[in-house]
Amino acid sequence: MRLDSVIFGGGAAGLWLLDRFSREGHHVVLLETNDLGAGQTVASQGIIHGGLKYTLSGLLTRSAISIREMPMLWRDALLGRTTPNLTRTRLRSDCCYLWQTDSFSSRVGMIGARIGLQVKSESLEVDERPAALANVYGTVARLPEQVICPASFLADLADQYSDRILKIDAKNGLQFNLGSPGEVESLTLTSPTDGRQLVLRPGQVVFTAGAGNARLREMVGLSADVMQRRPLHMVLARGNLPELNGHCVDGARTRVTITSDIDCDGRTVYQIGGQIAEEGTSLEPLQLAERARQELQDVLPGLNLTHVEWSTYRVDRAEGATNSGTRPDSIQVLCAGNVTTGWPTKLVLAPILAQEIASRASSPYISAEFDASPLADWPRPDVASLPWEEPDRVWWMLPESHAVPVRRAA
Numbered sequence: 001m002r003l004d005s006v007i008f009g010g011g012a013a014g015l016w017l018l019d020r021f022s023r024e025g026h027h028v029v030l031l032e033t034n035d036l037g038a039g040q041t042v043a044s045q046g047i048i049h050g051g052l053k054y055t056l057s058g059l060l061t062r063s064a065i066s067i068r069e070m071p072m073l074w075r076d077a078l079l080g081r082t083t084p085n086l087t088r089t090r091l092r093s094d095c096c097y098l099w100q101t102d103s104f105s106s107r108v109g110m111i112g113a114r115i116g117l118q119v120k121s122e123s124l125e126v127d128e129r130p131a132a133l134a135n136v137y138g139t140v141a142r143l144p145e146q147v148i149c150p151a152s153f154l155a156d157l158a159d160q161y162s163d164r165i166l167k168i169d170a171k172n173g174l175q176f177n178l179g180s181p182g183e184v185e186s187l188t189l190t191s192p193t194d195g196r197q198l199v200l201r202p203g204q205v206v207f208t209a210g211a212g213n214a215r216l217r218e219m220v221g222l223s224a225d226v227m228q229r230r231p232l233h234m235v236l237a238r239g240n241l242p243e244l245n246g247h248c249v250d251g252a253r254t255r256v257t258i259t260s261d262i263d264c265d266g267r268t269v270y271q272i273g274g275q276i277a278e279e280g281t282s283l284e285p286l287q288l289a290e291r292a293r294q295e296l297q298d299v300l301p302g303l304n305l306t307h308v309e310w311s312t313y314r315v316d317r318a319e320g321a322t323n324s325g326t327r328p329d330s331i332q333v334l335c336a337g338n339v340t341t342g343w344p345t346k347l348v349l350a351p352i353l354a355q356e357i358a359s360r361a362s363s364p365y366i367s368a369e370f371d372a373s374p375l376a377d378w379p380r381p382d383v384a385s386l387p388w389e390e391p392d393r394v395w396w397m398l399p400e401s402h403a404v405p406v407r408r409a410a
C-alpha cells in the first residue's frame with residue numbers, strides 16, 4: 001500500500017499529528033503497539049499549562065515562552081472552534097489553583113508567578129476558595145489552566161480516525177526495509193491476530209512513540225542515545241475527598257501538583273505529582289504513600305484523610321536528550337533521511353510538535369482519495385486505562401502504624 005506518511009505511536013503527539021496530516025490530505029496511517037497513550041499520556045495529569053509554573057523563579061523562562069499560547073488553542077479545540085475537534089474530550093476542570101506553604105520563600109514564588117504570561121493568576125478571597133483549600137494559610141490564586149481527562153482525549157481523536165489507526169506487534173511483527181540508515185523504503189507488518197502481512201510504502205516515517213522512539217530508531221539504523229528518560233513515582237489517593245486541581249508551590253519548587261477525578265465507583269481520586277513524585281523514585285510504594293499522606297496534611301490543613309486508600313505508579317517521562325539531563329525547554333524534533341523523530345516534552349505542546357513536523361514534511365504526493373479498505377479487517381488498539389481504573393492495581397489503607405492492602409479494584 002502506498003502512503004504519504006506512517007506515524008508510530010498513538011499518544012498525544014501521534015494522534016494530534018494524525019489529525020493534522022489527515023486534514024492536510026496525507027495518505028497516513030498510525031501504528032500502535034500497545035494501547036493508545038499507554039506510555040505517558042494516559043498517566044499524565046492532563047493540565048493544559050499556560051507556563052505559570054515555569055515562572056516561579058521570577059523569570060520568564062524559555063519553557064514558559066514556548067507554552068504560553070497553548071491554553072487558548074486547546075480551549076478553542078475543546079469548544080470545536082478550531083482543529084482538531086475535541087468537543088468529546090472530557091474537561092475535568094476549567095481552572096487550576098496555585099497556593100503556597102506559609103514561608104517567606106513561597107511568597108516570593110507567588111510574586112514571580114505573575115510575570116509576563118498570557119495566563120494571569122487571580123488571587124482569591126477566603127470565601128472564594130474551593131473546599132480543599134479552605135484552611136491554607138497563605139495566598140490562593142486561580143489560574144485559567146484547564147484540566148482534561150487524557151483517556152477521553154485519546155478516545156476522542158481515535159474515534160475520528162479509526163479507519164487509519166492499526167494495532168501492530170512492534171517486537172515480532174514489524175520489519176523495516178531500508179535503502180540506507182534512516183531511509184525507509186517499505187515496512188512489513190505481520191498481524192498480531194492472524195499472521196496476515198501488510199506491506200506499507202510510505203514517503204516518510206514519523207516516530208512519536210515516546211520511550212519507544214529509542215528502539216524504533218535503532219531498527220532504522222539511527223542512534224538511540226538522543227533520548228532521555230526522567231522517572232516519576234506518582235501517588236493515587238481515593239475516597240471521600242473534595243475536588244481539587246492545582247499546584248502547591250514553595251519558592252520556585254512545585255511541592256505537589258494534585259489533580260482529581262471521579263472513578264467508575266463514584267469515589268474521588270487524587271493524582272499526586274510534583275516534587276514528591278520526583279523524589280519518590282527512590283522510595284518503595286508504601287513509604288511513598290506514607291510520605292504523601294504527611295505531605296497532604298501539611299499542604300492541605302484540615303483535609304480529612306480517614307478511610308482514604310492509597311496506591312502508587314511509576315512512569316518515565318521520555319524526551320529528547322539535554323546536556324544536563326533536565327527537562328528540555330520545548331519540543332524536540334530530529335530529521336534523518338525520510339525519518340522524523342519527535343517528543344512533545346509536555347502534553348500541552350502536542351500542537352506545536354505537530355506544527356513543526358508538518359512544516360518539515362513533504363507535501364502529500366498521492367492525488368487519489370484515501371482508500372482504507374485494505375486495512376478494514378486489521379486489528380485496532382484500545383485506549384489505555386487510567387491508572388486508577390487498572391484492574392490489577394493494589395490499594396492500601398494507612399493506619400497509624402502499618403499499611404493493610406484493602407482490595408483489588410473491580
Ligand SMILES: Cc1cc2nc3c(=O)[nH]c(=O)nc-3n(C[C@H](O)[C@H](O)[C@H](O)COP(=O)(O)OP(=O)(O)OC[C@H]3O[C@@H](n4cnc5c(N)ncnc54)[C@H](O)[C@@H]3O)c2cc1C
Pocket residue numbers: 008009010011012013014031032033034035036037038039040041042043044045046047048049170208209210211212213215216232234273315316317342343344345346347348349
Ligand atoms: C505522570 C505524568 C504527568 C504529566 N502531566 C502532564 C500535564 O499535566 N500536562 C502536560 O502538558 N504534560 C504532562 N506530562 C507530560 C506528557 O504526558 C507527555 O509529554 C506526553 O503525554 C507525551 O506524549 P507522547 O505521545 O510523546 O508519548 P506517549 O504518551 O508515551 O505515547 C507513546 C505511544 O507510543 C506507543 N509505542 C511505543 N513504542 C511503539 C512502537 N515501537 N510502535 C508503535 N507504537 C509504540 C506507546 O504504546 C504509546 O501509545 C506528564 C507526564 C507524566 C509521566
